[in-house]
Amino acid sequence: MADSFSLSLKELARRNKSLAPGHRACAGCPFPAVVRMTLSASDYPVVVANATGCMEVTTSIFPFGAWPVPWIHNAFENAAATISGVEAAYKALVRKGVVPADKKIKFIAFGGDGGTYDIGLQSLSGAAERGHNFLYILYDNEGYMNTGIQRSSSTPYGASTTTSPAGKVLHGKLQHKKPIVDIMAAHGIPYAAQASVSHWNDYVKKVRKALSIEGPTFIAVYSPCVPGWGYPENKSIEVAKIAVESGFWPLYEVENGYYKINYRPRNPVPIEEFLKSQARFAHLLNYPEAIEELKRFIQERWKFLEFMEKRREIDGVTENV
Ligand SMILES: Cc1ncc(C[n+]2csc(CCOP(=O)(O)OP(=O)(O)O)c2C)c(N)n1
Numbered sequence: 001m002a003d004s005f006s007l008s009l010k011e012l013a014r015r016n017k018s019l020a021p022g023h024r025a026c027a028g029c030p031f032p033a034v035v036r037m038t039l040s041a042s043d044y045p046v047v048v049a050n051a052t053g054c055m056e057v058t059t060s061i062f063p064f065g066a067w068p069v070p071w072i073h074n075a076f077e078n079a080a081a082t083i084s085g086v087e088a089a090y091k092a093l094v095r096k097g098v099v100p101a102d103k104k105i106k107f108i109a110f111g112g113d114g115g116t117y118d119i120g121l122q123s124l125s126g127a128a129e130r131g132h133n134f135l136y137i138l139y140d141n142e143g144y145m146n147t148g149i150q151r152s153s154s155t156p157y158g159a160s161t162t163t164s165p166a167g168k169v170l171h172g173k174l175q176h177k178k179p180i181v182d183i184m185a186a187h188g189i190p191y192a193a194q195a196s197v198s199h200w201n202d203y204v205k206k207v208r209k210a211l212s213i214e215g216p217t218f219i220a221v222y223s224p225c226v227p228g229w230g231y232p233e234n235k236s237i238e239v240a241k242i243a244v245e246s247g248f249w250p251l252y253e254v255e256n257g258y259y260k261i262n263y264r265p266r267n268p269v270p271i272e273e274f275l276k277s278q279a280r281f282a283h284l285l286n287y288p289e290a291i292e293e294l295k296r297f298i299q300e301r302w303k304f305l306e307f308m309e310k311r312r313e314i315d316g317v318t319e320n321v
Pocket of ligand 1: 052053054055075076077111112113114115116141143144145146147152
């Protein structure tokens, strides 16, 4: 549905703010599409901070840089702290009259799931609590991919990684994903959302909405990983789509505490299709009880989201809050 935050595909392509050719992301990796959509979605100049991870290492191979905007690399754990410092510096320069007050600049941090759910969570939580004006984008490939496909607290239950290998003893990871969007929403920030690279329109709208809001905002965008998940390199968008269509990765947003489910799969694809699409779950088909556990978790998540969405009805909140 079109609204004030929508951008046509034609307009998005016309803006064409992309990474320079020659970045070293794996063939088929969808994060360059995430970057391209994000930069093209913004109506304002942006400054980007980037935590260590696949996105950073593949776009900044010395002496080259693939970013068409001011970009700062920081440690694995402090993308949010770094962007808060940049945003505070901008405010100081505006106060001193060095930067004109009407020159609007937006501040974006990108981090992988390891840099966000795990090691960067404290700096992200701190920046959110201090109320800096920035958008944090988590590209979620469900593992520590650039260092060798280790589990993170975002890796799904049952997935095989180098530190949660499936074998005679384990059927892959034993824990479920952390609800990172809910964790961020619980900070009382004005906007937190979950999106997928496969649903570009929904993602672009969310980026534009987040950038229009003063204060900390957060988007988790699903971004499959060819070598980490084990699927053919031309299937990234398809795999991300199955994650949404099977209900594994719901698209939703939380605006000032009010939840909204943005998309309900009309004919949900069985979760087995999502599992079958990737090598990291291949062993699970021999563990029906593990698949049942995954299904239970997914249903619980949906029950939670449906319940949270009811608050809108109770408070009579319709669209914008
Ligand atoms: C304090 C610290 N611990 C460990 C590392 C090594 N390290 C660099 S990137 C990385 C994993 C990044 O994973 P993630 O954030 O999920 O990004 P991805 O590579 O998957 O895009 C690790 C363990 C580091 N740089 N700093």
